[in-house]
Amino acid sequence: MKLQGDILFARNLMDESLEKYFKALELDPMNEYALSNIGVIYLKRFDFDNCLKFTSQALNIIEEF
Numbered sequence: 001m002k003l004q005g006d007i008l009f010a011r012n013l014m015d016e017s018l019e020k021y022f023k024a025l026e027l028d029p030m031n032e033y034a035l036s037n038i039g040v041i042y043l044k045r046f047d048f049d050n051c052l053k054f055t056s057q058a059l060n061i062i063e064e065f
Contacts, residue, residue: 001020001021001023001024001027002020002021002024002031002033002034002037005018005019005020005021005024005034005037006037008020009037009040009041014041014044014045017037017041018038018041021034021035021037021038021041022034025038030061032057032058032059032061032062035054035055035057035058035061036054036055036058038050039051039053039055039058042054043055
């Protein structure tokens with residue numbers, strides 16, 4: 001799911017990639033790559049609250065390693 005999201009993201013299909021990233025999180029809630037990419041999509045949409053939320057979750061997971 002995450003890889004499919006990446007492909008869609010590269011094609012600038014943000015809604016579709018966001019859907020794949022959320023499905024990736026259903027399968028693996030600790031997927032820091034999906035979380036950070038969701039944060040990037042929200043950043044591109046100027047939705048800074050959600051950007052901060054998802055980026056912070058990704059960073060918290062990375063810090064745990």
